[in-house]
Amino acid sequence: MSRWSATVKARLGGFLLHVDLEAQDASIVALIGANGSGKTTFLRAVAGAVIPEIAEITVEQTVLSSTQAGLHVPMEHQRIGYLPQGYGLFSHLNVIDNVAFGLSTGRRRQGRAQRQDQARRVLQDLGCEALAERRIGGLSGGEQQRVALARALVIEPQLLLLDEPLAALDATTRRKVRGMLAARLANIPCPTIMVTHDVRDIAALDAHVVVLEQGRVVQSGALQTLQSAPATEFVAEFVGPH
Amino acid sequence: MSGPAITRGLSTMAGLACVLLIGLLILPVVALAWSSSPSAMLAGLTHPMFAPALVLSLRTTLCSLTLTVALGTPLAWWLAVSDSRTARAVAVLVDLPIVIPPAVMGVALLQTFGRQGLLGPLLGSIDVAVPFTDSAVIIAQLVVSAPFFVQAAANAFAKVDADTLIVARTLGASAPAAFFRVAVPIALPGLVAGASLAWARALGEFGATLLFAGNMPGSTQTMPLAIFSALESDVQLAVVFSLVLSALGVMLLAGLRVLPTVMYAARSR
Numbered sequence: 001m002s003r004w005s006a007t008v009k010a011r012l013g014g015f016l017l018h019v020d021l022e023a024q025d026a027s028i029v030a031l032i033g034a035n036g037s038g039k040t041t042f043l044r045a046v047a048g049a050v051i052p053e054i055a056e057i058t059v060e061q062t063v064l065s066s067t068q069a070g071l072h073v074p075m076e077h078q079r080i081g082y083l084p085q086g087y088g089l090f091s092h093l094n095v096i097d098n099v100a101f102g103l104s105t106g107r108r109r110q111g112r113a114q115r116q117d118q119a120r121r122v123l124q125d126l127g128c129e130a131l132a133e134r135r136i137g138g139l140s141g142g143e144q145q146r147v148a149l150a151r152a153l154v155i156e157p158q159l160l161l162l163d164e165p166l167a168a169l170d171a172t173t174r175r176k177v178r179g180m181l182a183a184r185l186a187n188i189p190c191p192t193i194m195v196t197h198d199v200r201d202i203a204a205l206d207a208h209v210v211v212l213e214q215g216r217v218v219q220s221g222a223l224q225t226l227q228s229a230p231a232t233e234f235v236a237e238f239v240g241p242h
Numbered sequence: 243m244s245g246p247a248i249t250r251g252l253s254t255m256a257g258l259a260c261v262l263l264i265g266l267l268i269l270p271v272v273a274l275a276w277s278s279s280p281s282a283m284l285a286g287l288t289h290p291m292f293a294p295a296l297v298l299s300l301r302t303t304l305c306s307l308t309l310t311v312a313l314g315t316p317l318a319w320w321l322a323v324s325d326s327r328t329a330r331a332v333a334v335l336v337d338l339p340i341v342i343p344p345a346v347m348g349v350a351l352l353q354t355f356g357r358q359g360l361l362g363p364l365l366g367s368i369d370v371a372v373p374f375t376d377s378a379v380i381i382a383q384l385v386v387s388a389p390f391f392v393q394a395a396a397n398a399f400a401k402v403d404a405d406t407l408i409v410a411r412t413l414g415a416s417a418p419a420a421f422f423r424v425a426v427p428i429a430l431p432g433l434v435a436g437a438s439l440a441w442a443r444a445l446g447e448f449g450a451t452l453l454f455a456g457n458m459p460g461s462t463q464t465m466p467l468a469i470f471s472a473l474e475s476d477v478q479l480a481v482v483f484s485l486v487l488s489a490l491g492v493m494l495l496a497g498l499r500v501l502p503t504v505m506y507a508a509r510s511r
Binding site (some may be wrong): 060078083084089092093102155 | 412
């Protein structure tokens, strides 16, 4: 039985995005590919933010999207954690209210004290409870990333989507945050799809790699497999020595 | 080192231009204040024309502002998020009242709501007369001021990152909840600035009101029209009315400048 599976077909600019992925466990799938190869569109389709021509998405045996069955569970009724590029933090709320947002609305709504406690616990798990009362504008890139991760985790997602979670950071911070992110994700029993541009992210997170080119999966497997037998020039260049 | 030598001649000219323009902008307000006296102020503020005109101005602009925000916010949102050709065309149409002179708008409104106008027969059949009523005052203000709000609000909404709304939805917010709890608060400084501009424009509205609503004390004579009427008999009275309207404008401008700064400062603290 798979933890999640996603088939997405969508017309994208000059080509057809056609991705068909699944995972049996809580492992991390790293989606790589050149700019405009359809990675972000795929993530957004899985999150339910865009409805492609064809979508068959199942998470934990629950069908979230099925073009065949004419079914699309509204985004707010799914339990998918989404970390966009740039994190999409709510600049008008402080850190604790950002993290507690998912417990302040819709079906998961709780009382103020209760949701703040819960948010504080998640912040604590990520080692950043000291940020709770801070404003978003005053956070460093690494802090923003952790707050965004906490905000996504507060709803106890069944699937976590990370869109280039390290891209907004400078080189030094990226190295540090990469290590922390790897440690956190290893402790979360939640399958993850991560879009990345950096082979070092894959190595650190021990992720299963899926390579997209022009909307198609050209190769997938462990990093070592891709390194020893790259299927295309892009794969060779991507996994090659940096 | 001071400014580069090659632009020195230019900066002298630019400085002169600045002084000239600033003088022209400020001098009339100074002259206005200069030409009044405490006794004239008292006489003006107790004049029978003053209170009804001020109350009418405040009441009608409050109505037109409420309508502008209620109807303009959804339109601004659509203009900000849609990249369709229709939206681009509508954005141009919405700006029309800014470039069309108010007097022309007054005539156009008469041709729309007047007895002989486009909607005349329809309104006549349900026994509704719009021109020369306080409803006409509100419609005139709405038409000339709403574009300022819609433009500012659309700009503010365009700066709201689409990802923040996607995140809000994944966290459980319905589409309306994401709009009111994320998009509106993030865009709020721009919305407030747009609403203030629209209110200022409505408060000063003269041409379209005069032609479409008339100048009847107590029912359609707003402050700008009261100034117009006062000027025919008593310049001092017109000066006092003008000073009151200027004071309202200055308070608005101060609010307009200070409020967004305060809001942003509160956010980044």
